[in-house]
Amino acid sequence: MIQELLMTAAGTGAAAVAYVGAAARVVKQYERGVVFRFGRLRGEVRKPGFTMIVPGMDRLHKVNMQIVTMPVPAQEGITRDNVTVRVDAVVYFRVVDAAEALVRVEDYKFAVSQMAQTSLRSIIGKSDLDDLLSNREKLNQGLELMLDSPAIGWGVQIDRVEIKDVSLPETMKRSMARQAEADRERRARLINADAELQASKKLAEAAHQMADAPSALQLRLLQTVMAVAAEKNSTLVLPIPVELLRFLERAAPPPGQPERAGAGQEGQAARAAQEARAAAWAPVPPTGAEAGVPPGDAYLTGRADASGAIEDLTGTSVEPAPREEPA
Numbered sequence: 001m002i003q004e005l006l007m008t009a010a011g012t013g014a015a016a017v018a019y020v021g022a023a024a025r026v027v028k029q030y031e032r033g034v035v036f037r038f039g040r041l042r043g044e045v046r047k048p049g050f051t052m053i054v055p056g057m058d059r060l061h062k063v064n065m066q067i068v069t070m071p072v073p074a075q076e077g078i079t080r081d082n083v084t085v086r087v088d089a090v091v092y093f094r095v096v097d098a099a100e101a102l103v104r105v106e107d108y109k110f111a112v113s114q115m116a117q118t119s120l121r122s123i124i125g126k127s128d129l130d131d132l133l134s135n136r137e138k139l140n141q142g143l144e145l146m147l148d149s150p151a152i153g154w155g156v157q158i159d160r161v162e163i164k165d166v167s168l169p170e171t172m173k174r175s176m177a178r179q180a181e182a183d184r185e186r187r188a189r190l191i192n193a194d195a196e197l198q199a200s201k202k203l204a205e206a207a208h209q210m211a212d213a214p215s216a217l218q219l220r221l222l223q224t225v226m227a228v229a230a231e232k233n234s235t236l237v238l239p240i241p242v243e244l245l246r247f248l249e250r251a252a253p254p255p256g257q258p259e260r261a262g263a264g265q266e267g268q269a270a271r272a273a274q275e276a277r278a279a280a281w282a283p284v285p286p287t288g289a290e291a292g293v294p295p296g297d298a299y300l301t302g303r304a305d306a307s308g309a310i311e312d313l314t315g316t317s318v319e320p321a322p323r324e325e326p327a
Contacts, residue, residue: 022055031062032098045098063098067159068109072116074167077124085132086167087124091116091147092159100155108154112147116161119146132166139163 026049027033033046036059046060053060074088093112095101101108123143124132131139143161151158168176210216 019055020052023052025051025053025060027051027062030064030066032065032095034061034063034098034102035059036061041099041103061102063095063101065095065098067092067094070109070113070116072113072120074165075117075120075124077121079124079127079129079132081128083129083172084169085124085129087120087132087163088165089116089120089143089161089163091161093147093151093156094159095155096157097155100153105154108156111154112151112156112158115147115150116143119143122146129168129172132163136163 025033025046027046029048031048033051035042035046035053037054037057042058051060070091070093072089072091074086076084076086078084091112095108105111120143123139123146127139140161140163143163144158147161148158210220
């Protein structure tokens, strides 16, 4: 009798252990459990931890609640300004209602992928090429709104949508490169023109300043000569400007003004040279027959005038050669 009771207890315990083993389930922290009893949704969503179901009647489906990163295949489309491009993106989403994700849609991942592709094509057709290249934040927000509206009924929440790459045709790349090069050249020319305008203004101011002080031009000339002379592999040709001669003329005393004290022999030599130049440029007096002198005496008269001029310059009298009488 006792043996029968022990055997019965052992069998009952084994059955209980088998039942518990068949009914026991463990839900992980990042999962939620959805129980279906005879095909109908049963109770609330099971939370993480140990849980029990009725074997043979209940089925437990675990739903991952982590954020899913789904790449969107590259989609080819025509922008609003008639440019053919290929754009790919990535979608970040997660399940917020495990029961809705299992009941409302057959495969929520596939549904989100297809919706992302169609929305990406739509956003390409509504945007310009410049927006795809430089204003991606606005396009990302538009994609997120287009995906989040239907996905919220599937128990899925779209966290973020990012456009990864925009592929352009080679002809468009070359056109954009030429455009960028032309724009850079335009800016370079504007900068050069502005520099020339500023330089011309400064040169005009310098010219006015040198006109007020002529000696500044001579100093500038000497500075230029020094700069050129620093290079020993060049031949320097120094022209004498007219302004320098005028400066020297203004520095010389007038003919009637007495010389400065201490000028000495240098002043006398300069005055003699000036008188010689004046005599050289003076009109020549008539000689010979024009002055009423006989032709035979014209030569002697010229000799006498020349000797007088030489005597005035040197202080020495030059006697004319003796005249030979004809036989």
